[in-house]
Amino acid sequence: MDLTQNLWERFGFSDNPYDTRALSFSERALLPISKAFIGREMDSTESYVITNFFRNPGGGRVVVEGDVGVGKTTFVNYHRFLWEHEAQDRLLTPSSEISVYSTWTAQAFVMSALGSLVGRFLVLKGKEWVHAHDLLSEVAALTHVYIERSLRWSGSVTVLGTGVGGSRAIERTSNVPDVGMPQLISYLEQIAALAYDEGFAGITLHFDNMELLMQADPEALGRFFDEIRDVLQTPGYYFVFVAPAGFFQTVIAPRERVRSIFFGQPIVVPPLSEHEVLAVLQKRYELLTTEAGRWVSPVSDQLVAHLYNLFRGRIRFVMDAIQNIVSYVPEGLPGTISDGMALEILSTLAYERASQLLTPTERDVLVAAAGVEEFTNASLTELTEKRKQNTAIYIEKFVRLGLVRRLRQEGSEVFYEVAADMRPLSPGSAASHEE
Numbered sequence: 001m002d003l004t005q006n007l008w009e010r011f012g013f014s015d016n017p018y019d020t021r022a023l024s025f026s027e028r029a030l031l032p033i034s035k036a037f038i039g040r041e042m043d044s045t046e047s048y049v050i051t052n053f054f055r056n057p058g059g060g061r062v063v064v065e066g067d068v069g070v071g072k073t074t075f076v077n078y079h080r081f082l083w084e085h086e087a088q089d090r091l092l093t094p095s096s097e098i099s100v101y102s103t104w105t106a107q108a109f110v111m112s113a114l115g116s117l118v119g120r121f122l123v124l125k126g127k128e129w130v131h132a133h134d135l136l137s138e139v140a141a142l143t144h145v146y147i148e149r150s151l152r153w154s155g156s157v158t159v160l161g162t163g164v165g166g167s168r169a170i171e172r173t174s175n176v177p178d179v180g181m182p183q184l185i186s187y188l189e190q191i192a193a194l195a196y197d198e199g200f201a202g203i204t205l206h207f208d209n210m211e212l213l214m215q216a217d218p219e220a221l222g223r224f225f226d227e228i229r230d231v232l233q234t235p236g237y238y239f240v241f242v243a244p245a246g247f248f249q250t251v252i253a254p255r256e257r258v259r260s261i262f263f264g265q266p267i268v269v270p271p272l273s274e275h276e277v278l279a280v281l282q283k284r285y286e287l288l289t290t291e292a293g294r295w296v297s298p299v300s301d302q303l304v305a306h307l308y309n310l311f312r313g314r315i316r317f318v319m320d321a322i323q324n325i326v327s328y329v330p331e332g333l334p335g336t337i338s339d340g341m342a343l344e345i346l347s348t349l350a351y352e353r354a355s356q357l358l359t360p361t362e363r364d365v366l367v368a369a370a371g372v373e374e375f376t377n378a379s380l381t382e383l384t385e386k387r388k389q390n391t392a393i394y395i396e397k398f399v400r401l402g403l404v405r406r407l408r409q410e411g412s413e414v415f416y417e418v419a420a421d422m423r424p425l426s427p428g429s430a431a432s433h434e435e
């Protein structure tokens with residue numbers, strides 16, 4: 001085997017078209033968001049509602065919700081990009097979304113916002129300019145860990161120079177200087193004023209992956225929002241929180257004081273259509289082609305359509321699956337991978353993984369579960385003809401291993417679904433495809 005670096009060359013691409021990182025406008029991005037973004041036109045509900053959110057002068061707070069892998073982060077990045085680059089009233093925004101940590105406090109929340117804003121000014125105006133401003137120098141000294149983090153993600157860590165040592169800086173997160181909330185809010189206000197001076201109408205802050213905080217402790221998350229309520233009202237700031245479906249209803253809505261400052265409803269991001277998912281891939285092939293027009297599609301459109309249905313439209317899982325398929329196909333085979341081989345690879349991968357983690361009996365129960373949309377203890381018991389107590393034990397183990405996901409509770413019944421990467425286990429998943 002040639003040890004060349006490009007797995008994608010044989011299809012005519014310079015890089016991986018199925019990269020599942022959210023599209024962003026950071027310098028390090030493989031695909032430019034302005035070109036690779038597909039669908040969600042301005043007349044789609046999600047796009048016009050978020051546009052109207054940003055059209056409220058003075059700032060605001062909104063929750064953006066949707067299933068894992070439908071394109072939430074990319075959607076918000078795209079609108080932030082439009083408002084920073086193409087709007088008449090431009091809104092300044094850090095190039096990367098701010099990733100939330102499960103251990104976050106209100107103070108860490110503001111510090112990360114401040115840090116990513118200093119990072120943005122470093123990229124926008126340069127180091128000298130930033131150091132010439134007392135305010136920014138002061139905030140930079142306070143938040144350098146967060147600045148470094150935001151710059152690392154945007155791929156521009158070099159603007160910081162060599163002054164900040166990587167690992168040493170990270171250690172300091174545990175003993176950040178104890179600055180009171182009023183002082184931190186005052187910094188935010190002064191930075192907003194600076195942005196106005198630079199010709200911006202406001203600042204957008206995008207907090208991603210709220211589920212990490214949610215999983216840790218929903219109650220504590222509620223208290224967290226009580227604590228940051230004042231921060232969220234700083235004039236000139238647009239706070240966007242990206243979260244899983246149900247976040248607004250369970251965390252924000254029950255707290256009247258918090259709810260009252262939020263945009264009335266969450267913005268729900270639905271999956272792209274099948275046609276749009278195909279268009280996303282087509283666009284990526286074109287953008288990554290090494291010789292214009294000389295590429296072969298690694299998989300057929302029918303296979304993509306099949307995966308689209310299997311993963312209920314969640315494009316992240318569709319692309320992950322194709323990437324797995326390509327990685328397992330023997331090198332010598334030219335052209336588009338046959339559907340039969342592609343499906344065989346996916347179900348074999350899922351089967352091997354299940355067999356490693358489970359006993360044969362447990363594995364067979366999981367295979368049965370993968371054949372249905374969703375299930376409860378009772379329905380799975382009926383399906384597999386096992387004893388109810390045993391089914392409960394299997395389900396508990398599947399959930400613990402991440403093979404099954406808890407969906408919701410209705411009365412005393414809990415509904416589950418098989419995790420996306422285990423769905424190809426279902427015998428029907430391959431059979432239904434043979435045309």
Ligand SMILES: Nc1ncnc2c1ncn2[C@@H]1O[C@H](COP(=O)(O)OP(=O)(O)O)[C@@H](O)[C@H]1O
Binds near residue numbers: 272
């Ligand atoms: N509208 C879109 N146009 C092009 N690619 C998209 C679009 N939406 C999502 N993607 C791609 O799908 C993958 C998953 O999107 P992401 O935004 O990370 O989903 P989520 O945040 O909902 O988990 C990423 O690789 C992203 O680039």
Ligand SMILES: [Mg+2]
Binds near residue numbers: 073
């Ligand atoms: Mg995301």
